[in-house]
Amino acid sequence: MRTKWLRLLALLAALSLVAAACGSDDDDTEAGSSDDTAESTDDAAEDDAMEEDDAMEEDDAMEEDDAMEEDDAMADGDVPCEEDDVLCVGLVTDVGTIDDKSFNQSAWEGVQQLGDAGAHVDFIETQDSVDYGTNIGTFVDQNYDVIVTVGFALGEATLEAATANPDTYFVGVDQFQGEAVDNVAGLIFPEDQAGFLAGALAGLITETGTVAQVLGTDLVPPVVAFKEGFDGGVAYTNPDATIIATYHPGGLDVAFTDPTWGADTARQALDNGADVVFAAGGQTGNGGLAEVAKEGGEAFCIGVDTDQWETVPEAQPCLVTSAMKLITPGVVDIVNAWQAGDAPSGNFIGDVGLASYHDFASVIPQDIQDQIEELTPMVLSGEVSTGYTP
Amino acid sequence: MTTTSPAPTSPASAPGSARSLLGRVRVDYRILAGLAVIAVAMIIAYQWDSQQTTAVAARTIREAAPLILAALCGLIGERSGIINIGIEGQMLLAAFVGFMVASSSGNLILGVMGGMAAASVAGLFLAWTAVALKMDQIIAGTIINIFGLGVTSFLYVQGRTMPSVPNWPIPGLDELPLIGSMLFSHGPLTYAALVAVVVVHVALFQTRWGLRTRAVGEHPSAADTVGVRVYFVRYRNLAIAGMLAGLAGFALLQSASVFNRGMTNGKGFIALAVMIFGRYRPFGVLSAAVLFGFFNALQAQLQFRQAFDIPPQFFGMIPFVFTIAVLAIAGLRTRPPAAIGQPYEKE
Numbered sequence: 001m002r003t004k005w006l007r008l009l010a011l012l013a014a015l016s017l018v019a020a021a022c023g024s025d026d027d028d029t030e031a032g033s034s035d036d037t038a039e040s041t042d043d044a045a046e047d048d049a050m051e052e053d054d055a056m057e058e059d060d061a062m063e064e065d066d067a068m069e070e071d072d073a074m075a076d077g078d079v080p081c082e083e084d085d086v087l088c089v090g091l092v093t094d095v096g097t098i099d100d101k102s103f104n105q106s107a108w109e110g111v112q113q114l115g116d117a118g119a120h121v122d123f124i125e126t127q128d129s130v131d132y133g134t135n136i137g138t139f140v141d142q143n144y145d146v147i148v149t150v151g152f153a154l155g156e157a158t159l160e161a162a163t164a165n166p167d168t169y170f171v172g173v174d175q176f177q178g179e180a181v182d183n184v185a186g187l188i189f190p191e192d193q194a195g196f197l198a199g200a201l202a203g204l205i206t207e208t209g210t211v212a213q214v215l216g217t218d219l220v221p222p223v224v225a226f227k228e229g230f231d232g233g234v235a236y237t238n239p240d241a242t243i244i245a246t247y248h249p250g251g252l253d254v255a256f257t258d259p260t261w262g263a264d265t266a267r268q269a270l271d272n273g274a275d276v277v278f279a280a281g282g283q284t285g286n287g288g289l290a291e292v293a294k295e296g297g298e299a300f301c302i303g304v305d306t307d308q309w310e311t312v313p314e315a316q317p318c319l320v321t322s323a324m325k326l327i328t329p330g331v332v333d334i335v336n337a338w339q340a341g342d343a344p345s346g347n348f349i350g351d352v353g354l355a356s357y358h359d360f361a362s363v364i365p366q367d368i369q370d371q372i373e374e375l376t377p378m379v380l381s382g383e384v385s386t387g388y389t390p
Numbered sequence: 391m392t393t394t395s396p397a398p399t400s401p402a403s404a405p406g407s408a409r410s411l412l413g414r415v416r417v418d419y420r421i422l423a424g425l426a427v428i429a430v431a432m433i434i435a436y437q438w439d440s441q442q443t444t445a446v447a448a449r450t451i452r453e454a455a456p457l458i459l460a461a462l463c464g465l466i467g468e469r470s471g472i473i474n475i476g477i478e479g480q481m482l483l484a485a486f487v488g489f490m491v492a493s494s495s496g497n498l499i500l501g502v503m504g505g506m507a508a509a510s511v512a513g514l515f516l517a518w519t520a521v522a523l524k525m526d527q528i529i530a531g532t533i534i535n536i537f538g539l540g541v542t543s544f545l546y547v548q549g550r551t552m553p554s555v556p557n558w559p560i561p562g563l564d565e566l567p568l569i570g571s572m573l574f575s576h577g578p579l580t581y582a583a584l585v586a587v588v589v590v591h592v593a594l595f596q597t598r599w600g601l602r603t604r605a606v607g608e609h610p611s612a613a614d615t616v617g618v619r620v621y622f623v624r625y626r627n628l629a630i631a632g633m634l635a636g637l638a639g640f641a642l643l644q645s646a647s648v649f650n651r652g653m654t655n656g657k658g659f660i661a662l663a664v665m666i667f668g669r670y671r672p673f674g675v676l677s678a679a680v681l682f683g684f685f686n687a688l689q690a691q692l693q694f695r696q697a698f699d700i701p702p703q704f705f706g707m708i709p710f711v712f713t714i715a716v717l718a719i720a721g722l723r724t725r726p727p728a729a730i731g732q733p734y735e736k737e
Contacts, residue, residue, distance in 0.1 A: 096651075097548045127543070212694075218702065244694035249706020254655050259646030261655075264452055265690050267645075271445035271571065272694060283650050290554055290647035314551050314647055 081143040087119040089335065090139035093126050094151030096257075101311030102282055103327065107150045107173050110331030129253065132157035140165050146335055148173065152220050153252060158184065169343060171334050173327060174222060180346030185338075187330045187348050191222045192229030192388035193379050194323035194352035195280075198302045199233020200375055201321065201354070202276040203241050204368045205300060212269035213245035214262050214288040216281030217255035223247070225388055226280045226304065226323065232387035237371070244272055248284055259287025266291040270299055280304040280323070289315035300360075307355035320364065322355040352380070421673065436568050442695070446687045447572040452645070454676075454683035455576075455583035456481070459638035460661030461668065461675040462590050466631035467513070468670060469594065470624050471607040471729040472520050475531035476512065477635050478658025479538025484509040484639025486542040489649035492552040501552065501643075502579075506636030512538070513632025517625045524733035535658070543651045555579070555644040579641040584676075586634060591672035603627055607727035610734040620734050663713045669724050678716075685709045 081088035091111045093104040108123055115121035122144075124135045132154050139147045140161060148171045149158045155175040162170045162184045170184045177186040202211045211234055216223045227245055234241050246265055248255040266277050266288035277292045277299065279285030285304060292301040293315050301315060303322035308315060330350030337344055354372070357364055378384045435443040460477050467474035484505035492501025512534050519530035555577050563574040573584070594600035602623055605613035610620045638661070642653055660682060667681075668674030689705030692698060 099547075099549050101548065246690045246693040247702040249689055249702045249704075250655070251703070257650050257652065258655055259648055259650055260456075260642045260653060263645035263647065264449055264686075267452065268445050268449040268687065268690055269694070271441070271448050272691075273441055283648070286648065287646045291645065294554060294557060314554055 081120065081145065087114070087146070087339065088142070088144040089114050089119050089121045089146045089148065090142075090144040091121070091123040091148040091150065092132070092135045092139070092154065093123065094153055095126050095129055095253075096282075097125055098123050100282075101286075101308075102305050103173065104150050105311075106306050106325075106327035107148055107331050110328040110335075111148055113328070113332050114335055126154075129153060133160065136161045140168055145169060146171065146338065148331060148335075149175070151175075152222065155186075169338050171331060173331065176221065177346045182345050183343070184346075185334050185344045185348045186346065187327070187334060187350050189222070189325040189330075189350045189352050190380075190386075191225035191323075191325065191352065192232070192386040194304075194325065194354070195226040195229025195278075195388075196233035196236070196379050196384075196386040197354050197372065197376060198278055198321065198323040199230035199235075200237045200379075201233075201364075201368070201372055202230070202278060202300075202302060203234040203236070203238030204371065205320065205364060206238065206241060206274075206276045208273050208275045209238075209240060210242045210244065210272065210274040211276040212266070212272070212274035212278070213243070214265050214269065214277060214279045214281065214285060215245060215247045216284055217250070217252060218247045219252055219255070221390065223280060225390070226278075228388035229386045230278055230280075230323075232385070235387075236375075236384070244269060244274060248281060256282030256284055258284045259290070262287030262289075263291035266301075270295065274299070276300045276302065277318075278302045278304070278323070286312050286315070289319060293317040293319070303355070309355065309358045316359070319358070320360045321357055324353055324355050326351040326353065421677075424677070432568065440567070442691060444568055444571045446684070446691050447568060448575065449687035449690065450680055450683040451572055451584075452576060452580055452683070453686045454679040455580040456638045456641040456657055457661050457664050457679040457682055458583040458676060459579075459586060459634050459641060460658055461664040461679060462586055462672060463509075463513075463631040463635035463638065464662055464665045465668075465670055465672065465675060466590065466594075466603070466627050466634070467516075468665070468730055469607045469727055470603050470627040471610060471727060471732065471734070472517060472624055472628060473527045473531065473731045474513070474516060474628070474631070475528060475659075475662060476516055476534030476538075477531075477638075477661050478654050478656065479531075479534035479536070480509040480512045480632055480635035481639035481642070481654045481658050482538040482542050482652070483512055484636035485642050485653060486546065486639075486649055488636070488640045489550070489552055489643055492643075493550040496553060498553055498555060502637070502640050505640045505643075506633040509636035509639060510629045510632035513628040513630075513635070514625060517628035520733060521621050521624050524735075527731050539652055542649075546649060546651060550649075552643070552647065554647040577644045579637060579644045582637055583641065586637070587672045587676045594672065604727070606734075607729055610729050614734075614736065620736070624734075660709070660713060663717055666724055666726075667716045670726065682709050682712075685712060 089111050091108055096104055098108050099105050111121050124138060126132060126135055136147060136149060136157055146169045150173045152174045155172060158170050158172045158175060159181060162181050166183055168183065172184060172186045174188060175186040176188050177184060213227055213230055215227055218224050231243055234243055248258060248261060250258065262279060262281065262284040266279065269277055270292065277288060279288035279301060289301045289303060289308065289312055292299050296317055299318055300320045301318040303312065303315065303319055305325055306322065307324060308322045309319055327350065330348070334344055334348055375384065379386065432443065432447065460481055463480065464474050464477055487508035488501045488505025491504030492498050516530050516534060519525040520527050557575065557577050560574040564570040594603065602613065602618045605618060606620050606623045614620050643649065646653065664675055664678040664682060667678040685708050689708065692705060693702055
């Protein structure tokens, strides 16, 4: 009898861990609406439930930081960021790694270009979403001039740090600025336009008349923009096509890091008769791409954010193109403008576009390629409406 | 003492053996009734929309496979008297080691074996803490979970790829309507899960290994009296169970084709619920896992067809709410093995 209760208790505890993980996503959305009190209580609850995990992850983070500091010890010692003539650019990643083949990596490549041009650059990989503020603070304490924070989820922490440190300039990738703050530039993209072009292509190349979307979460506005734009694009070139789309049912902490779900859902979409799958959702989407690739050319897939031909090689058998956000040049442009004394604040709109067709250049009929080429400037200029309203 | 009577001859387990004999007949009857209902429902759905029904059925089995394997890992452990809440960690370790081995060797077989070995070692660790250290098994399981998440997150470097696990449609059978896509067009690990259900069932109820396992889980001192080496059985079974958790971890890679931090996403815990809901029986585990798989398939399908304008998070919640409801109802009626969670003290 006793053991039974013990078991139930253990299971409940286990479930509460899962629940806590799910719960935290909603916190993040609330954070987006800048509800400070709600956020702090929620965070406290989350801290309680995740005590053990946090303790562990902090250990990890510390170890990793230590390792990193060893690497960069000399550089840190040699380049005093207090001096005015040295440009120091720091980058804080979203949860994930610097070489994630996606956002973090694209932004870091931009920062590295600045490094090649003479700036002192460094990055911190965020291990847990509770560390956003701390990681930004690390760079602030070292007197970095420009701090790049990558991802929608860091928006709140970035604004807080910017308000507290008016002398430091912040670049928030994918962070929409509701009210312009002088020392923050939010690098955002018209994802709906990229999605529209991808959808237009999908509408033209589908043979079954069904196209599918495997998406991250609708809690993140850019994902919704991609989806709505894609819908518009398909309707523009192929009004009769059926569009089937699914958002990941989890929250921010799992929605982009669940390749198993992405793959299973992509397979289900194929079983529903789809022959083009647009996968927009970080690792989740990448799982979907890899699954479609198993069809060996029978079905097409379209990647997102970066040219996934390079970043997800296992998807090459199906990957016709990617709906790209050009993060790397966006970051460079903003920092260069800041250096030139013309610092953008508020929202800075970067460029989007479709990636190269690579091997599929010979598979996709020339007239379709021409149509897309013709359509591209019209969409990017706003002449053709994507049908998405934020 | 002769071995004419089964090992657990103490008063506590004597009715147990009679019950299991009767119980098997009763369960068979209920399973038949349940299968009939499901078959009718599926045929009706198939008539209504063959494509959607097929897609949901296929996803259901695909999604159930890792849960089945993980729950069977828990089942063998508990039948041997050791609570294993470390399945989540075992799966994660297996997925990580499996991915790293498959990625560096380019060989999937080696990857599977690496994953199974890793999870098996974790199982042996659990057995060691339970048998040798007589530690609280819940705590030991938690250690495995925390270790699994921590060490894989720390060691994982992005940018590696592994060969993707191919689908193996079974020629001839996969062309069958509905059943073909549902049962015969999956990857090897999905088949492994279905086969494992039968193998574990037969092994548990028809073989000497199974009898000894159950004896050790129900009444270790009685088993010891007739010469069953309780400690040895527990070590061995936890190692075997770990291999199943290893397959479960690799089953995640079969879909994802890539490792990701924390990619189990609580599946190891859901597997525990599946095991309890399945009343510590392999076929019970199969039905419970299929039910969970079905809810996941359904939520995606409803979104695909925009059946309702309800936030996706609502559907995402259903399996978890269901888990809690099931545990509240089934958990109270289920009788776990009697000696579960208790360290065995040899006299």
